[in-house]
Amino acid sequence: MQAWTEISECSDSVSSLKGDKLAQLDHLYRTAPIGLALFDRHLRCLRVNEFLARINGRPVGDHVGQTLEQVLPKLSPQHMSSVREVLRTKEPTIGVTVRNELGSGSGHRTFALSFHPLLDADDDVIAFHCFVQDITEHVRDTAAIHERLAFEQFLADLSARFVHVASEEVDAKVRDGLRRLVEFLGVDRGSLAQVTPEGQVIILSSYAVGGIPEQPLGKISDELEWYVQELSSGRIVRFSRLDELPLAAERCRRRFANVTGMKSNVAIPIDFGNASVTVLGISTFRRERDFPDDMIPRLRLIGEVLSNALARRDADVKLRRMQAELAHVTRVSTVGQLAASIAHEINQPLCSIVNNGQAGLRLLASDSPDLEEVAGSLRDIVAGGKRAGDVVGRSHGLLQRRDLEFAPLCLNDVIRDVASLLHSDALIKRVTVDLDLAEPLPMISGDRVQMQQVVLNLLVNAMDATADVDDGVRKIVVRSEATDSHVRVTVSDSGVGLSAEVARRMFEPFFTTKRSGLGMGLAIIQSIVESHGGRLWARPNPDRGASITFEISRGSEQSS
Amino acid sequence: MNNPKPIVFIVDDELLIRTSLSRLLKSAGWQVEAFEGAAELLERGRPPGPACAILDLQLIGGSGLELQDRLAEAGVDLPVIFLTGRGDVRSSVAAMKDGAVDFLTKPVDEADLFAAVERALAIDVMRRSAARRMAECRQRLDTLTAREREILEQVIAGKLNKMIAADLEIAEKTVKVHRGRVMEKMQVRSVADLVRLAEVAGVHVESADELVAAM
Numbered sequence: 014m015q016a017w018t019e020i021s022e023c024s025d026s027v028s029s030l031k032g033d034k035l036a037q038l039d040h041l042y043r044t045a046p047i048g049l050a051l052f053d054r055h056l057r058c059l060r061v062n063e064f065l066a067r068i069n070g071r072p073v074g075d076h077v078g079q080t081l082e083q084v085l086p087k088l089s090p091q092h093m094s095s096v097r098e099v100l101r102t103k104e105p106t107i108g109v110t111v112r113n114e115l116g117s118g119s120g121h122r123t124f125a126l127s128f129h130p131l132l133d134a135d136d137d138v139i140a141f142h143c144f145v146q147d148i149t150e151h152v153r154d155t156a157a158i159h160e161r162l163a164f165e166q167f168l169a170d171l172s173a174r175f176v177h178v179a180s181e182e183v184d185a186k187v188r189d190g191l192r193r194l195v196e197f198l199g200v201d202r203g204s205l206a207q208v209t210p211e212g213q214v215i216i217l218s219s220y221a222v223g224g225i226p227e228q229p230l231g232k233i234s235d236e237l238e239w240y241v242q243e244l245s246s247g248r249i250v251r252f253s254r255l256d257e258l259p260l261a262a263e264r265c266r267r268r269f270a271n272v273t274g275m276k277s278n279v280a281i282p283i284d285f286g287n288a289s290v291t292v293l294g295i296s297t298f299r300r301e302r303d304f305p306d307d308m309i310p311r312l313r314l315i316g317e318v319l320s321n322a323l324a325r326r327d328a329d330v331k332l333r334r335m336q337a338e339l340a341h342v343t344r345v346s347t348v349g350q351l352a353a354s355i356a357h358e359i360n361q362p363l364c365s366i367v368n369n370g371q372a373g374l375r376l377l378a379s380d381s382p383d384l385e386e387v388a389g390s391l392r393d394i395v396a397g398g399k400r401a402g403d404v405v406g407r408s409h410g411l412l413q414r415r416d417l418e419f420a421p422l423c424l425n426d427v428i429r430d431v432a433s434l435l436h437s438d439a440l441i442k443r444v445t446v447d448l449d450l451a452e453p454l455p456m457i458s459g460d461r462v463q464m465q466q467v468v469l470n471l472l473v474n475a476m477d478a479t480a481d482v483d484d485g486v487r488k489i490v491v492r493s494e495a496t497d498s499h500v501r502v503t504v505s506d507s508g509v510g511l512s513a514e515v516a517r518r519m520f521e522p523f524f525t526t527k528r529s530g531l532g533m534g535l536a537i538i539q540s541i542v543e544s545h546g547g548r549l550w551a552r553p554n555p556d557r558g559a560s561i562t563f564e565i566s567r568g569s570e571q572s573s
Numbered sequence: 574m575n576n577p578k579p580i581v582f583i584v585d586d587e588l589l590i591r592t593s594l595s596r597l598l599k600s601a602g603w604q605v606e607a608f609e610g611a612a613e614l615l616e617r618g619r620p621p622g623p624a625c626a627i628l629d630l631q632l633i634g635g636s637g638l639e640l641q642d643r644l645a646e647a648g649v650d651l652p653v654i655f656l657t658g659r660g661d662v663r664s665s666v667a668a669m670k671d672g673a674v675d676f677l678t679k680p681v682d683e684a685d686l687f688a689a690v691e692r693a694l695a696i697d698v699m700r701r702s703a704a705r706r707m708a709e710c711r712q713r714l715d716t717l718t719a720r721e722r723e724i725l726e727q728v729i730a731g732k733l734n735k736m737i738a739a740d741l742e743i744a745e746k747t748v749k750v751h752r753g754r755v756m757e758k759m760q761v762r763s764v765a766d767l768v769r770l771a772e773v774a775g776v777h778v779e780s781a782d783e784l785v786a787a788m
Contacts, residue, residue, distance in 0.1 A: 357658040361587050364658075364679035368593030371683040375600040390596060397589055437658070 048124075048145030051131070054100060054138065056081040065145055068124075085126065085143065087111040096128050100138050105129040110148070122149040164311055167197050171315060175322040180333070183326040184218065187319050191220035194295065194315055201225045201298045205319050206233070208282060208290040212245040217291075217323060225298050226273070236268045244282050244292050251279040253303045279304040283316045291320035333417075336540055341414050343537050344466045347473055348411045354438035358404045362397035369393045407434055410462050417463065421456040421568055424464065424500055428491050431468045435476070442487070444476050449492040455567040457500050459545050467538040471504040471561050474534065478508025478558065486557075499547070499564040507558040511551060519551060538563075577622025579694045582651065583607040584614050584640065585629040590656075590679075594627065594686075601687055611640040619649045623701065625674070625693035630657035641673065650700070652693035656681060703773075710774035716758045724751040725759075726776065729768045 042049050048065030052058055061069075061076040061084065069076070069084070076084050081096065088096075088111065095106045107127035125148045131140040171190055178186050191203035202221040206214050214237075219228035233241065239262040243250050252258050254277065258266045269275040280294035293316030295304075348355070373390035376382050407430050432446055439446050472489065479487040488507045493500065511519070520539050535549075542549045547565035554560055581603045585591050591607040598605045608614045614626065628640055641653050652674040674696055675689035717725060727737045734752065738745040761767045 360658045360679050362589060364681065365587075365589035365593040367680035367682075368590075368597045372593065372597040372600040375597070375683075379600075386596065386600075390593075393589065393593055393596075397593075400589070 048143075048147075050076070050084055050143040050145070051140055052081055052084075052143065053140050056096070058084050059140060068145060068147065081143075085111070085145070088126075092126075096141070099128045099130050099141050103130045103132065103136075103138055122147060123152045124148065163197075167193070168311075168314055168318070172318050175318060178322065178326075180326045180329045183322050187218045187322055188220050190315075190319050190322075191218060195220055195222060198295060200295045200302065202228065202296045204228045204292075204294045204296075205316070205323070206244075206280075206292040206294065208241075208245045208292060212241065214241045214244055214292065218319075234268065236264050239265050240280075244280060245290070247282050247284060247290070249279070249281050249309065250294075251304055251309075253277045254301050274298050276300060277302045277304070279308070279312065281309060281312050281316055283313060283320055289324070291316060291323070293319065333544075336537075336544070337417065338414075340463065340466060340537050340541060343534055344411050344462075344469075347466070347469055347534070348408060350473065351408075351434060351438055354436070354441070355404065355408050355434060357437040358434065359401050362401040362404075365397040366394050366401075369397070404434065407431075407465075411465060411469070413462070415462070417460045419458050419460055422459055422461050422464065423454055423456055424468075424502055424565070425450045425452065425454045425493055427461065427464045428468055428493060428502065431465055431472060432491065434469070435472055439476065439489075442476055442480055444479050444487040444489060446472070446489045446491065449490055451492075451494045454493050455495050455500055457545070457565040458568045459565060463541045463545075467541055467563060468502065468504075470534045470538045471563075474561070475504050475506035475508065478506050478510075481509045482507065495567065496564070499566050501562060501564040503560050503562040505554060505558060505560040507554075510557060511553045511559045516551060516553070520549075577620065578604045579623040579625075579697075580604045580606055580620050581690055581694075582614055582617070582624060582626040584609075584611060584626065585656070586610065587629070590629070594656075597683060597686070598690065601683075603690065611643065614640070615643060615647055615649060618647075619651055623694050623697045625652045625654060625690060625697055627654045627656055627690075630655050652696045652700075654689045654693055707773050707775070710759075710770050713759050713770070714774045714776065717755060721751050721755050721758070724748060725755050725767070725771065728752060728755070728764060729771045729776065 038051075042060065042062040045062065046064065048068050049062040050058060050065055051060045058076050058079045058081070061073055063073060065084075066073040066076065081093070082088060088109075092109050092111075095109065098104075099106050105127060109126040109128075110123060111126060112121055112123050125146045127144045129142045129144065130138045131142060133139045171193060174186060174190065175183075187205060191205065195201065195203045202219065202225055204216055204219040206216045208214055214233045216228050216230050216233060219230065221227040240250055255266050255270055255275075258269075269278075275296050275298055278294060278296040280292050283291050283293065293312055295312070369390040373387050373394075376387045376390070428448060428450060432448060435446065468491070472491070475489045479489065486507045490503075490505045492503045492505070494503075495501070520535050539549045542563045542565070545565050547563055549561065549563040551559060551561045581598050583591055583594050583598075583605060585594070585607070586609055588609075591609070595605045595607045606617065608617070626644070644651060644653070654675045654677060655673050656677050656679055658679050674693040677685055677689060714722075714725075723741065724737060727740065732740070734745050734748045738748045741748070756762070756767065759767055759770055761770055
């Protein structure tokens with residue numbers, strides 16, 4: 014090792030330093046746990062310490078007299094100019110980072126460099142130090158933390174996207190989730206599949222970046238038998254290059270190589286323990302890619318988020334189908350009770366049609382037919398036919414088994430439709446039904462038939478309640494009104510009212526006060542109203558009878 | 574047929590039914606008046622000429638059956654045909670008991686409807702002529718003196734002049750004079766006609782039983 018005295022001999026500038034200062038520097042160069050180098054104003058190396066020599070993998074002596082670029086070969090022109098700035102401004106430059114292959118082939122390492130001026134008694138720069146710190150581990154740890162945070166952020170975002178997702182949107186959201194995953198990982202394709210109990214792999218959703226074919230939905234190719242077998246046995250399939258595939262996977266390899274062009278892939282089966290196994294797979298087509306071990310649990314988490322959404326959707330769809338089925342059954346039974354009334358509603362216009370037809374024929378048969386009167390008959394026949402058709406249509410709609418269709422609709426129309434179906438039933442039961450409808454009423458978004466069912470059920474209940482009253486007042490009022498946020502419908506009757514017990518239990522399934530009731534009516538219509546994002550409640554009237562009210566939030570559409 | 578044209582009244586709360594029934598009946602030559610409710614028909618009252626009413630069995634503000642009662646109470650005595658949407662046996666029996674002429678189910682065939690209307694109008698004509706005859710007889714009866722009335726009752730009871738004279742303690746000749754005046758006032762030629770007329774006018778003939786008992 015050179016002594017500072019020797020350096021001062023070969024460098025005029027350094028020789029101007031006092032002996033005690035040189036001794037301090039000497040001590041620093043021997044003991045500091047970082048690489049140190051001293052350069053003169055001409056960027057010639059005066060000295061390096063042992064630490065730096067070890068980084069460079071050369072003896073200390075080799076460095077002396079070399080240029081800055083020879084000692085620190087990865088410096089860029091920008092670095093060089095900032096070094097010159099140090100000489101000019103006498104201010105240190107810190108935070109220069111270089112990646113290097115210094116040393117003896119231990120791979121890429123990262124160094125942080127800083128340059129500090131050495132000043133003489135006149136405050137002139139006589140030389141500068143270079144501090145070289147190996148920050149490889151620090152950089153790697155930081156990168157790992159960043160990557161982890163990014164993944165966690167990604168997972169949190171993805172999970173948040175599946176909170177309160179309507180069933181109809183789940184497919185699109187899952188595909189969007191795959192797109193985000195593909196973009197996040199920088200791969201070419203992501204797919205979600207299901208392994209059936211029969212051992213088939215069915216693709217449920219797939220996303221591919223532009224130019225790469227999406228995986229067709231449904232059963233995957235028979236040629237991928239090995240692949241399917243691995244997944245249905247719960248094993249992960251992972252390869253970074255096609256030649257990593259085992260011999261047994263030869264058919265798969267050929268298909269990937271010759272047909273699909275897949276270069277690397279990882280597919281993770283996610284077992285939910287209930288015979289349902291889903292698979293999340295990601296692949297590259299443009300270049301080969303490693304899928305390190307720590308990626309597997311992450312992909313599994315993402316796969317769980319996506320397949321949970323699908324499972325929840327399936328359960329939701331099943332529940333809704335059952336609910337619709339039950340709603341249909343109760344609707345049919347309610348309409349059945351009205352059969353006589355509906356028949357009468359159809360019979361009236363039929364009667365008018367027959368009368369008019371016979372009158373028309375008679376008029377035409379006379380010597381000088383009154384054609385105006387004949388036209389009147391024909392017009393009334395048309396009107397009667399339409400009216401009978403309307404009644405048939407309304408009752409038929411209620412009897413049909415069909416899927417929900419949410420559309421903008423006006424509850425006043427629903428109320429009028431149902432009230433007209435009940436018209437003669439009310440006559441026979443001597444109940445007056447008054448409609449007190451706010452016009453115009455804002456539209457709501459709802460299923461027409463289910464809304465009809467709600468109003469029908471409330472009206473039938475109200476008529477039954479008034480039928481139990483002996484004295485003459487049998488009156489029902491159906492009122493519609495708009496609040497700031499909702500459309501509200503109230504059915505009030507002058508019936509027997511609500512006891513505390515009934516009020517408490519009326520919305521329970523199978524609770525009924527009627528001899529022939531199933532007890533499902535109110536429970537069903539409550540679930541219908543709730544599935545429309547509304548609510549339903551009942552209260553006794555101050556004088557007599559009870560009122561049941563439901564409200565549905567107003568749609569954004571224009572009022573009718 | 575009498576001079577005024579017969580009128581068919583229709584009471585139905587359903588406009589379609591009112592207009593179509595009116596049109597059909599008018600096309601067959603009847604005069605028709607249609608009302609939405611019972612009150613209007615009651616207000617209208619019965620016309621001087623023959624008439625009948627077609628009522629809907631289920632009417633707002635009271636059923637057809639009630640209307641039939643109220644018509645009878647108000648003296649609007651019309652033969653009633655009921656129209657109903659359903660063949661309800663109980664109400665049809667009740668209606669027929671209360672004097673409904675017919676009970677038709679909607680939709681009704683014109684032949685059935687016309688036949689029912691013809692029948693109802695015929696019944697009305699009959700009822701009215703019977704009523705008129707009775708009123709006439711009563712009128713004639715009212716012209717009799719108390720003594721003549723006594724003689725009439727005895728005559729229609731089948732008593733001979735001699736028996737009447739003995740009963741009333743008057744001369745047989747006086748009986749003959751009274752009897753001749755009774756025949757004249759009642760506008761009959763024979764005892765048989767007198768008996769028929771008295772019957773129409775509702776004269777009691779219980780004295781006939783007394784006669785039988787006396788014999």
